Amino acid sequence: KQEVTQIPAALSVPEGENLVLNCSFTDSAIYNLQWFRQDPGKGLTSLLLIQSSQREQTSGRLNASLDKSSGRSTLYIAASQPGDSATYLCAVLYGGATNKLIFGTGTLLAVQP
Amino acid sequence: NAGVTQTPKFQVLKTGQSMTLQCAQDMNHNSMYWYRQDPGMGLRLIYYSASEGTTDKGEVPNGYNVSRLNKREFSLRLESAAPSQTSVYFCASNWQANTEAFFGQGTRLTVV
Secondary structure (H helix, E strand, C coil), X not given: CCCEEEECCEEEEXXXXXXXXXXXXXXXCEEEEEEEEECCCCCEEEEEEEECCCCEEEECCEEEEEECCCCXXXXXXXXXXXXXXXXXXXXXXXXXXXXXXXXXXXXXXXXXX | CXXXXXXXXXXXXXXXXXXXXEEEECCXXXXXXXXXXXXXXXXXXXXXXXXXXXXXXXCCXXXXXXXXXXXXXXXXXXXXXXXXXXXXXXXXXXXXXXXXXXXXXXXXXXXX
């Protein structure tokens, strides 16, 4: 079964700290992996997309890595701010006959001022 | 610059009632998806449409039907709503498999 797991489920850090969110997936036959942010009561906002042939992507203070062989991705947030507080979701697009996006359960991040 | 638009934003149904959730995208995307999001469960795929004219079941299709009306529109129908279908529903789309997915703002559905 194609599954995506995110650890930890919740994380609280003081402002200014660097942090890493983890995502693991069970099937290495992926097209891409995408990280999203979701604010309470809102939709999902795409943060970074890593293609299966790439190892990492960067956008501002965010850096996402992908290791297909181990089935892992990390989202690194540098110099965290209270405005970074949200739920972070990773999603894997599997190819082949399925072509469907499978989500992890998310990590709820709280950055304390 | 609308992106993915879902209607309605909120809905309350009585058990047994039917309704259709509408989704439209203006990005000329080929693939469209319907998800539900429940506390502690994350987003689960209900149905998807890889291209116009095709639909396939996801993880939790029971109790739902879909229609890919044209390339822009992908609707989700509840024929006989049940309290277990109380959830937040999200529509998403992407151009092709290896491109970024975009999400609508969600429909919060309560079945009483």
